[in-house]
Amino acid sequence: MALGNTHQSYGSLSKTLHWATALSILALIPLGIIANGLPFDTSEELARKAFLFSIHKTLGVTVFLLALIRIGWMITQPKPAPLHPERRLETFAAEMVHWALYGALVLVPLSGWIHHAATTGFAPIWWPFGQNLPLVPKSEEVAHLFAGLHIVFERVLVIALVLHIAGASKHRILDKDGTLARMLPRGGTVPPAPQRADSAAQHILPPLAAIAAFVLAIGVGNALGVFHGKDAAPVAQAELAEVTSDWQVESGTLAITVSQLGAPVTGQFEQWTAEIAYDPDTQTGATTVTVAIPSLTLGSVTGQALGAEFFDATTHPTAVFTAEITPAPNGAEAPLVATGTLSLKGTEMPLTLPFDLNLTDGLAEVSGSVTVQRLDFGIGPSYPDEASVGFVVEISVALTARQQDS
Known part of the structure; x- marks a missing residue:
């Protein structure tokens, strides 16, 4: 199998990056949910919760780096043409979901990393880069903002992932074509894709639609108050009397x-x-x-x-x-x-x-x-x-x- 892509199929490096990222995401999501729900009322419970969060954070940084490599490789490679270019709405939706996935694979771990760097304490990242990031101050406001963005982008990732899996399943079960086979490690022979001449609008509209989806998600998240730090119930502030002093x-x-x-x-x-x-x-x-x-x-x-x-x-x-x-x-x-x-x-x-x-x-x-x-x-x-x-x-x-x- 060739390392690079062709107009008919994906190369071995694209397939490796795709499945490595997919497996990491499928591990990250339940790991984060489990770690978030664990109690921390005792020393042992806190240590267990922090251990799982450290795994989650470290794997998230790994996905971030994999996503950058994958996007960089994608830019340099030809993309196999869709097998049904005449289905323009379906093709548009598939490409929009792909762009949303690429964006989420970068934004979800990056927002989590910034949140980690903006605050202190609890569950270090097991990477040699340290716990801080350049240009990211230690700030409760910054931490709350990016914690909220992490949640919003994660929801976009889950929705895009579900749509991506649903689309692949449709091609496999209903269409019985070779769309999914082109990404499998041993995909077998795939019929040549029909050639098409796309306009500039057909190239630019899917990523623009994906950007609009992120903007909409941020707006919904803001309306729901996810950027305002709801990690714990607020504690009433103590009223301190003014003092007169020498x-x-x-x-x-x-x-x-x-x-x-x-x-x-x-x-x-x-x-x-x-x-x-x-x-x-x-x-x-x-x-x-x-x-x-x-x-x-x-x-x-x-x-x-x-x-x-x-x-x-x-x-x-x-x-x-x-x-x-x-x-x-x-x-x-x-x-x-x-x-x-x-x-x-x-x-x-x-x-x-x-x-x-x-x-x-x-x-x-x-x-x-x-x-x-x-x-x-x-x-x-x-x-x-x-x-x-x-x-x-x-x-x-x-x-x-x-x-x-x-």
Whole structure:
């Protein structure tokens, strides 16, 4: 069998790429459905769910690369002519479905890959390229958008795949012609296809119709709200009272980093307040930091982190750190420490936060970090080992505060 195509038949490379892609897709779709439906209430369940998703993602990247190779090869090869060119509507529909399949084979895995790169945590891709993509920022908005596009494009793929199989079956069972045989590994002898002279419109209309189908699918998906992040039920935000402080926070970040399946996952709380009293002359003071737990974003595991097993944001919507500020002991890594109590998820534990302070003309720049044990606060008790979720959680803070007039 020849490697390349002819006007009468497909070559061995086209057939290999076709069936390799087909088998991968037929494995990917049920694998994704099964993985998505699995629970993750325990460490073992989370590990199993993540393992299946890693297979799904890795196989998806493989399909993406296969699709690019297949499309590149298709462009360089002649395409066998349809056996029934007089059936213009049927021929148009078949070519439109082919274009929709080609587009979906690229867009489905690519949108999933971008969604993976835009977020952090959960089920790494087993490829040497790393978990990020050029020009793709870590962004919840980008992640939600491409998660929605992944769903929409997957529906287009399934519909196109069903139509493609139905068309091949019709040719095999009803027409009893050689259309399907031309793509089989050992297709046998196929009668020569009638020659036809296609107009420019006949060449351009099927891909345009396929593009229109994708646009329509995106419109329907938008109307159904698939781009708005429905991975978990929304958690009501905690209302934080405004604070009047000797030092008013102008900007800052409050972040946490956890280890999931051996990989670090970093997120941050968007809403928090800090009441600060500090005397630069004595280097002493006090602070009370109140955090709105439901404002946490933690990549792809945000919904899980806010659930009852972990932060339980509905029952415990705030955390409070109350501390005295003093100079650090000699030899400490940071010049100042905030020593006090962290109240989180109904549990109070002592906490000492070392931090650096850069003070210039009444403007203070503060940065520091500390680690805590999640199990001390009853966070993730169903995950008693570190194979899925690490015990240690790093809390880091960076803020800029301006001294207020007396």
